[in-house]
Amino acid sequence: MTLPFAPWADPASEPLIELRNVTKRFGVFEAVKDLSLKIYEREFFAILGPSGCGKTTLMRMLAGFETPNAGEILLGGTDLTPIPPAKRPVNMMFQSYALFPHLTVEKNIAFGLKREGTPSDEIADRVVDIMRLVQLTDFAHRKPDQLSGGQRQRVALARALVKRPKLLLLDEPLGALDKKLRQETQFELMGIQESLGTTFVIVTHDQEEAMTVSSRIAVMRDGELAQVSTPTDLYERPDTRFVADFIGEVTILEGRVTTASRGGVGLAVLEGAEDLRVVTDATPPSGTTAWLALRPEKVSISRAKPEADNAVSGKVLDIAYLGNISTYHVELANGSIIKAQESNRARSDRRDITWEDAVWVAWEEDAGVLLLA
Numbered sequence: 001m002t003l004p005f006a007p008w009a010d011p012a013s014e015p016l017i018e019l020r021n022v023t024k025r026f027g028v029f030e031a032v033k034d035l036s037l038k039i040y041e042r043e044f045f046a047i048l049g050p051s052g053c054g055k056t057t058l059m060r061m062l063a064g065f066e067t068p069n070a071g072e073i074l075l076g077g078t079d080l081t082p083i084p085p086a087k088r089p090v091n092m093m094f095q096s097y098a099l100f101p102h103l104t105v106e107k108n109i110a111f112g113l114k115r116e117g118t119p120s121d122e123i124a125d126r127v128v129d130i131m132r133l134v135q136l137t138d139f140a141h142r143k144p145d146q147l148s149g150g151q152r153q154r155v156a157l158a159r160a161l162v163k164r165p166k167l168l169l170l171d172e173p174l175g176a177l178d179k180k181l182r183q184e185t186q187f188e189l190m191g192i193q194e195s196l197g198t199t200f201v202i203v204t205h206d207q208e209e210a211m212t213v214s215s216r217i218a219v220m221r222d223g224e225l226a227q228v229s230t231p232t233d234l235y236e237r238p239d240t241r242f243v244a245d246f247i248g249e250v251t252i253l254e255g256r257v258t259t260a261s262r263g264g265v266g267l268a269v270l271e272g273a274e275d276l277r278v279v280t281d282a283t284p285p286s287g288t289t290a291w292l293a294l295r296p297e298k299v300s301i302s303r304a305k306p307e308a309d310n311a312v313s314g315k316v317l318d319i320a321y322l323g324n325i326s327t328y329h330v331e332l333a334n335g336s337i338i339k340a341q342e343s344n345r346a347r348s349d350r351r352d353i354t355w356e357d358a359v360w361v362a363w364e365e366d367a368g369v370l371l372l373a
Contacts, residue, residue: 005215007040014077016041016199017062017167022071024057031057033223034071044193044200046210049220050246056171058220059203063092063169075167091165095172097156099144106131106140109158116163130158133192150181154188161196170202174209186212207247211235219243235295240373244293249327251296251338252371257288265370267292269312270334276310277365284372291371296339298367301328301359303352308362314338316357328353330361 007013015038024032032054039045047055060066061073064085073080080088099108106127113123131137134154144152153173160168173189174182190213193200204210210217211231219226219234219242227234227243238244241252255269255276260283266275267290278292305311314330317337321344328340340361353359 005042007043008038008216013040015039015074016043016076017201018072018074019058020072020074022058022061022068022073024054024061024066025069030223032061032068035223035225036071037218037225037228039199039201041199042197043215044190044202044213046214046217047201047203047220048205048207048210048217048246049226051205053220054223055203055205055220059092059169059171059201062167062201063090064088089166090169091160091163091167092169092171093156093160093173095175097152099152099155099159101144104141104143105136105147105155108144108155109162112159112163126162126164130162133161133195134158134188149177150185153177153185157189157192161192161198165198167199167201170200172204173202174206175204182209183212189213211247219246236369238293238369238371241291241293241371244369244371249296249339251294251299251336253292253294253336253338255290255292257284257286257290260284260286264365265290267370269336270332273312273333276312276368278368278370279366280370282370282372288372293369293371294338294363294367296327296341297325299338299340299361299363301330301340301342301353301361303357303359305360306362309365311360311362312338313358313360316353316355316359319351319355326351328359328361330359 017039019035019037022032022035023030047058049055057066061068067081109130110123110127113126131140134157136154136158139147139151174185177185186209202213214231216228216230217234218228221242227239234243234247238247244250245252253269255267257265258268258275259266262283264277264279267278268275276292284290300306312332314332316328317331318329320327325341325343330338330340332338338361
């Protein structure tokens with residue numbers, strides 16, 4: 001049986017990239033604050049966060065375009081700080097692609113190798129190989145203005161990869177593509193990365209993109225790491241309200257811990273209503289303020305009170321029809337909003353539940369996550 005790819009879980013694994021207490025200041029502003037991180041060989045690693053969180057600054061330090069004010073950045077155990085960008089075994093693909101309009105696809109891809117003085121026969125072989133990998137062989141003699149957006153994106157990717165870097169940095173690489181093409185290209189990127197075994201680090205603000213392509217994600221906030229984990233863990237087991245709220249759709253209910261025992265707590269959320277039950281390993285003292293994070297697909301909605309670990313009544317405030325699913329926004333007695341999702345399995349525009357209806361929303365005690373911060 002093949003073991004899952006998870007070098008970060010093996011204490012004996014050595015990282016390809018290691019950031020040790022890295023700080024970057026612009027004047028008095030700290031864009032990156034005492035940040036430490038390990039990225040392993042063959043990872044497709046995503047750096048995700050809102051605008052201004054420091055993710056692009058971190059990427060530029062890896063590329064060599066910015067120098068940290070403190071700390072070290074190691075690649076294969078070698079300190080990158082004194083090495084200029086052109087000498088690093090690192091390449092970067094920008095959102096703009098920056099292709100030469102007067103050169104063919106083939107010559108655009110070969111440009112960097114020619115600048116380095118690579119022998120002509122080796123250039124030809126490497127360009128042919130990389131064009132085959134990114135499915136551009138039939139477009140070798142076309143110029144950029146004769147290509148679609150997705151094809152130009154693959155030319156830029158091929159040009160970055162043909163130099164065989166140990167690390168490829170991708171700065172919002174799919175941002176210029178429309179949604180459908182972006183989704184298709186995400187899977188192409190994953191296949192190319194897996195075929196080559198090159199370590200990819202992608203910077204993006206697109207949560208869906210990061211969740212789709214990456215082996216792990218670093219969520220950044222105000223120059224610091226909020227959480228570093230697999231997409232599944234970030235979604236199902238966020239550490240904080242910020243991470244829970246930033247990744248996907250979520251309802252966050254504030255309450256007060258009433259009972260706590262190994263395996264679960266009681267959480268008072270609605271005055272006069274039964275406590276909500278939450279499965280958790282934490283045992284916070286009674287009276288502690290805590291929050292329940294609930295993903296909408298784990299919440300059911302019905303007219304009659306169901307048999308469930310947790311059930312609360314409310315009124316349908318809004319409905320978002322998204323084709324495959326409908327999301328119901330249900331207002332509780334205290335003004336809180338719970339989101340519930342249902343799959344639209346039947347081909348019908350008739351709704352059993354509509355606006356202003358009195359309903360029950362329900363979920364099991366292991367469906368939500370208890371958060372203390």
